[in-house]
Amino acid sequence: MDVMTAIELTDNEFLRQFETTFDNKLAKIEYSLQDRKIFLTKIHMPEGAEDRMNDFIVAVFKEVEDRNIRLVPTSPEIAKFMRSNRRKYKNLLPVGINI
Known part of the structure; x- marks a missing residue:
C-alpha cells in the first residue's frame, strides 16, 4: 500500500504540528520552523497505532522534502x-548535521 494514500497529513500551523488520524485518534508530530529548517521535536502516537509510526514519519519527511x-x-x-x-x-539534513 502506498503510504501517501494511506496517511492523510494535515499541517496545523497554529499548533505547529503535523497531524493525522488512526482509527479516529489523533497522531501528531510537533515542530519548530526556523531559517528554512524544520525541527521535529516530539511525536505522539495514539494507543494502538504505534505500529504506524514509521508510516507517519515517512509522510512527514515527504512533506518536508516537497517544501524544499x-x-x-x-x-x-x-x-x-x-x-x-x-x-x-x-539529503533532508542541513549541511554539517549528522544523525
Whole structure:
C-alpha cells in the first residue's frame, strides 16, 4: 500500500504540528520552523497505532522534502528512524548535521 494514500497529513500551523488520524485518534508530530529548517521535536502516537509510526514519519519527511526545507530530528524516535534510514533521507539534513 502506498503510504501517501494511506496517511492523510494535515499541517496545523497554529499548533505547529503535523497531524493525522488512526482509527479516529489523533497522531501528531510537533515542530519548530526556523531559517528554512524544520525541527521535529516530539511525536505522539495514539494507543494502538504505534505500529504506524514509521508510516507517519515517512509522510512527514515527504512533506518536508516537497517544501524544499531541511529537517532536524530532535525527537528521539524520529532521530532513531533517521539513523535507520540514513541513506534514503540524508539529503533532508542541513549541511554539517549528522544523525
